[in-house]
Amino acid sequence: MRFVEIGQRNLKELYRDPVALGFLLGMPLAFILIFSFAFGGQTTGAVSIGVVDEDQSQVSKGFVSYLQNIPALRIISPVYSSQAEADEELSGGGLSIYLLIPRGFGEAIEGQQIVNMELVYNQADPMLPQRVRPIVEAASLGYLDISIPLNIELAQKEAQIKDEYVNYLIPGMVVFGLMILIPSVSGIMVRDRTRGFLSRLMTTPARPWDFILGYTLPFVPVIIISVAIYLGVGVLMGLTIVGNIGLALLVLFILGICCMGIGMIVGTLSKTEDQATGAPWIFIVPLVMISGAWWPVEQMPSVLRVVAEAFPFLHAIDASRYIITSGVGFGAVLPDLYWLTGWAVALFAIGVLLFRRSMTS
Amino acid sequence: MDGIETFNLTRQFNGLVAVDGIDLKIGEGELFSLLGPNGAGKTTTIKMLCCLFRPTEGTARVMGYDIVKEPFKVKEIIGVSPQETAISERLNSWENLSLVGRIYGLSSGETKKRSLELLEIMGLAERGRERTSKFSGGMKRRLSIAMAMVHNPPILFLDEPTLGLDPQARRATWEHIASLKGKKTILLTTHYMEEADFLSDRVAIIDRGKIVALDTPSELKASFPKTPTMLILAEGVSDALVQGLKERYQHVDGYGGKLKIADEKLDFGELTHYLESNGATIRSAALEEPTLEDVFIRLTGKELRE
Incomplete structure (x- = not known):
């Protein structure tokens, strides 16, 4: 039964080299821990998002405060009043995505006209718009009782990305x-x-x-x-x-x-x-x-x-x-x-x- | 000035004493051997002398430089051929030698000249451009020894220079080392008796970290005389004859026609007469010479080669 002898010898060889053993066990362990910790359960945090309210109407302000109460979103304060400010933050890396509420939003809603909102984001996380979109859509339906078309676009410089x-x-x-x-x-x-x-x-x-x-x-x-x-x-x-x-x-x-x-x-x-x-x-x-x-x-x-x-x-x-x-x-x-x-x-x-x-x- | 001098040189590993208070004086130009079994402390001694190990106690001077206080001074003047055949196998011999030469600060011209000389001496010139991974064990060893000498150091440490070589390659390496005698101070470790005997000016027998005897090979052999031993090759040796021999002499070994007879009062004439009068025909007879191995066995009570 030579293989038993050889096997025993190799087993000793292995457990007498704690680092090699640690590697053998530690690697899968680390994978399991990291994957489950990072993606498992209900630990998914709220999405940080900026809001630009160019309209500054009663309707738009009400909508923003409605958004602020949604747990899945964390609205960065203060709310921007111009798109330029938000763009600056976006390109500096202080912001990954923002929602633009255009001028005339309130009037359009009251006049039952069609109005667009925009989601602008950079490349920090290409998955962000996909996560934010349904939340914003649900919010507009819930608060304004209408579905607002949502344009999603990349920040200006990033528009050239293929x-x-x-x-x-x-x-x-x-x-x-x-x-x-x-x-x-x-x-x-x-x-x-x-x-x-x-x-x-x-x-x-x-x-x-x-x-x-x-x-x-x-x-x-x-x-x-x-x-x-x-x-x-x-x-x-x-x-x-x-x-x-x-x-x-x-x-x-x-x-x-x-x-x-x-x-x-x-x-x-x-x-x-x-x-x-x-x-x-x-x-x-x-x-x-x-x-x-x-x-x-x-x-x-x-x-x-x-x-x-x-x-x-x-x-x-x-x-x-x-x-x-x-x-x-x-x-x-x-x-x-x-x-x-x-x-x-x-x-x-x-x-x-x-x-x-x-x-x- | 002595080439190498040690003062109570001691090294412990986790409380185990590997080298135990060695005091040595090796003269300039002397070829000195440390002879002992594996684990006797030979390599540890060399590693302390070339500043790889720090002594637990005591120190040593190499050409006057202290190994503890001035390691980089010592490193300038020593050449070391480690026990492992430490060559770079992805390089050829030239590249290996130049690497060492350049580390010691030789100019590229000098390095080239020395490398050429050494390749000639070591019998590697023809294959100097070949990757050393293709070399035989003997060639690798010889290159390793050559690498210890590129910068022409006055002090040379050779740790088991012929370990694992076949007898022919060993003999050739001995010749190379012998040709350096008198030109360099050489400290050599070995567990081959014949090697210490053939090469050394003086031999220190080391066992369990201590020097148990130190003298020239011939003096060592003379001071531990061996029981006279005859080796005889004969025909017609009967079992009864072997039995008879065993009754007359202290120690008798007999296999077929080969006899080994040892006795303090061995008389050659008496022995041959006894054999021939009991029907044996002697083909050859020889007196066994004392060897360092006998000295070693006497001193330590164990065989050198495990």
Whole structure:
């Protein structure tokens, strides 16, 4: 019964490597937890929406206060009186969707004439209009007792976007792709350590920085090439780059540097190649999910949102998405850039300290 | 100045003593071997001397530089061939050697010159451009040793340089190492007796982290004399004869025509006379030479190779 012996041996091998085991169990566990927490049950929050009341009539004011009492909507106050104000908020990222009540709304209602309202939104969440529309329609039916045609349109700059979904998806996917740098960087470092090559190099006069840079710089071209490929393929698939492409590349590049730094730390701490290439997935996948790479995070519980905002990934996804889709400028993404750069600097500083410590044991 | 000097050099791993207060003086240009079984503390000693491990107690000086206080000074002047064949298998020999040369700050011209010399010495010149993943174990080892010497260091640490090599490759590697004698201070670890015997100026026998004997190979063998032992190949050896031998001598092994006879008062003439008068025809006879292995067994009470 040799297979029993072999099986027992491998079982020991597995449970004596807690990190590998943690990976094996932790990954599906994390998937289950995240999915159920983010999308399960009644935790879906109210949709934040701006309202522009250009009419300022009794009817329109009454309608707005009716909307304010609907639990599924959270009307941002104050109510805007001109469309220009709301547009500014929309392009700055302070607002994702607004409802426009046009001039002459009240008269038209009283005169039993047909009047349109508009839903204007940006690309932060292409699903928003679908969620808001039935609520507004039900409200108009309930309060005004008539069905009001609702025009849905994208904010001006975004009108040129060919495929909303592609524009939503690509920035998140680029960030996810860059995160795969983490196991790559750590893998090469640990492979060299387990084969004694790193020890050999440590008997030379090379300093900690030599190692850190020597093991990360080769990945810089990888960052540039992979971002170029992802965006290039994105354009082929219908991605419309509205904003400054250079600014978007900067954001993504700094995120790539952060990922390299994480990889280097994982590589310094891992003892086996399996740990180095496997363990990062424990945090990569959940972080991707809560950072809005694959689906909107607006409806996520705020705890997760806070966690996601602490990490660099959400900032990179948000910033590159706003640049590419809404065409925002440097000033609008500056806080994100600060956050990303801070992470990059901190990760490399920690990496050097840890590596220095690992040079003599 | 001594090449390498250790002072109460000690290393513990979670309370287990791997190296236990070693005091050594290795002269400049000396080839010194640490001989001991696996786990005796040989590699730990080397790793402390090349600043990979921090001593728990004590310290050492390498060409006058303290391994704890001046690790980067030490690293400048040492060359290390680790126990693992630590080469980069996706590179060819040239690239491996240049990498090391350049890390030590050699110019590209110097690196090239040294690499060429070393490839010649190590017998790798013809396959210098080939990916080392295709190399045999022996070639990888030789490249690994060459990589320790690109920058022409005055101090060389060779950790089990012939581990896992076939006898032919081992012999060739010995020749290469022997050719360096006198030019460099070399500290070599091995658990092969013949290797320590063949190469070393002096040998320290190390067991459980302690040095149990230290001298030249010939002095060590002389100071632990072996029971005289004869190896005899003969025809016509009957079971009765073997039984008779066992009654006369302290230790007798007999398989077919092969006899191994050991006794403190062994007399060659008396033995051959006894054999021939009992119907055996002697084909060959030889006196077994004492080896370091005998010394080791005497000192530690165990065989060297597990």
